[in-house]
Amino acid sequence: MHLYAAPLQGYTEAIYRNAHAEIYGDGPDRWYTPFIRVEHGEPRGRDMRQLASPLNANHRLVPQIMFRDADEWEKLVTAITETTDYREIDMNLGCPFPPQVRKGRGAGLLGRPDELARIAELMKGHPEVTFSVKMRLGITAPDEWKAVMPVINSMPLAHVTIHPRVAAQQYGGELYLDDFREMTAGTPHPVIYNGDIATPADIDRVASQFPTLAGIMTGRGLLARPSLVDEWREGREWTxxxxxxxxxxxxxxxxxxxxxxxxxxxxxxxxxxxxxxxxxxxxxxxxxxxxxxxxxxxxxxxxxxxxxxx
Ligand SMILES: Cc1cc2nc3c(=O)[nH]c(=O)nc-3n(C[C@H](O)[C@H](O)[C@H](O)COP(=O)(O)O)c2cc1C
Known part of the structure; x- marks a missing residue:
């Protein structure tokens, strides 16, 4: 079971990831950057500087991008491939922040399969990049994924990370595990589970509940208990x-x-x-x-x- 560190804007930035990799053993298999976005028509300078930080050298890092449309997507992918060595890019289809969702970014794209189809076409122009998606089940209803999954299934993706909530829930409330199971069964992509993993026992529980998972991603749980991944790998809870x-x-x-x-x-x-x-x-x-x-x-x-x- 691969374990991944979720992106958390304002928390899992270069300084934190670097220090975590120094203090804790193997740590997560991969870290994902908080989303990199377009600001005033250009990839945001601060985000790109974070990506270029020498502090990123001691852990495996995947840049994540958040975009409104094919145009923003292309700008971000081009900036990353032309100015850095990163060749894996994660696409944010889950951010629930209402102003962003209204503009069609993050989870907002779950309601726009046509725009995602345009992006799927653009992906063909970047065969050097391995893409992945991080998404929710929908914006307001937990079955909205059904309308958008055909286009996501058609994309050449390394995996799909699914947080089984809808954007309207933000980060709390019920996890829709039945929909998660159905969605997992209906996609050819490897699936990574994400949501409310707080203890090593939670990792075991989710792994046995969903035996086909390619991995588990943890965000707030890792911040609350930075030894979480090491404890699970060692097979014992630390004192x-x-x-x-x-x-x-x-x-x-x-x-x-x-x-x-x-x-x-x-x-x-x-x-x-x-x-x-x-x-x-x-x-x-x-x-x-x-x-x-x-x-x-x-x-x-x-x-x-x-x-x-x-
Ligand atoms: C403060 C905060 C910032 C976040 N920033 C991002 C982000 O930049 N990109 C992203 O895909 N998800 C972001 N998320 C969502 C997390 O990556 C994760 O999907 C969510 O917290 C559920 O996982 P958890 O229960 O393990 O924390 C953020 C969540 C929080 C609470």
Whole structure:
């Protein structure tokens, strides 16, 4: 079973991925970049700089693109193939953010099979690239995939990653596993499952529930428990001390890189604090509050010292 790290905008950026690869053993088989998009008619500079970061050298990385139409798709694919060595590209058909969906990006494309058919044609012009798709079941109803799957099935894809929710649910609520099963059975592409994997036992459960899966992708679960993939590979849960020790080393590395990369306390803290977003619920209230409220680096580091000592 291959295990993949999901893209999370604002979280799984180069600094985090690099530090994770340094601290944890084999880690995920692949990381996916948060989506790279077009801004003012051009591939966004910040996204392309993230892709060119030397920090990406220690882990296997696949760029992900988010686009509204064939024109944006072509711009992004051309920018990646002409300016980088990446030859795998993941296509975002799942972003549920309403302004993007309304413009037809992310999950918005699930309602536009004609535009996807145009993109399928363009893919023929890039035989050097291995494409994959990351998608949801629909925008508002969990059977909308039925209308769009024929065109996705016709694309030359390495795999399809499916988050079995609809865009209207954002990131919570029921997982439509019956639709997921039906969709998996009806596609020739290898399928990767994505959604609510939080523990090694969750990986085992999903793997046995869906034995034909090519892989499992985890996002928030990996941020909350960065040892998740290593624990599963080792076939044993780490002790709380082992997990805490590795987590604090991960944090130190991320903090070091943030201090080197960004200027000024405010910006450094803005980049650093999200490290805790998915971990906070497992911390005691006082520590969580002190981390959230810290406005200077000394106050922040003091708050961090009490993680695990409660
Ligand atoms: C804050 C946040 C940012 C995300 N950014 C992206 C993104 O850039 N590209 C993408 O395909 N999915 C993105 N996702 C969706 C995740 O990759 C994943 O599909 C989703 O969180 C469900 O998996 P999980 O339950 O393992 O987290 C994002 C999710 C969250 C919560």
């Amino acid at each position: 709380p001390d082992e997990r805490l020790d590795a987590l604090m080393r991960l944090h130190s590395r991320v903090a070091e890189q943030c201090e080197q990369t960004y200027q000024g306390e405010t910006q450094i803290l803005a980049k650093l604090k999200p490290f805790w977003d998915y971990i906070l619920p497992s911390l005691d209230r006082r520590t969580a509050k002190a981390i959230k409220k810290a406005v200077t680096l000394p106050a922040y580091y003091r708050a961090i010292e009490s993680v695990g000592s409660e």
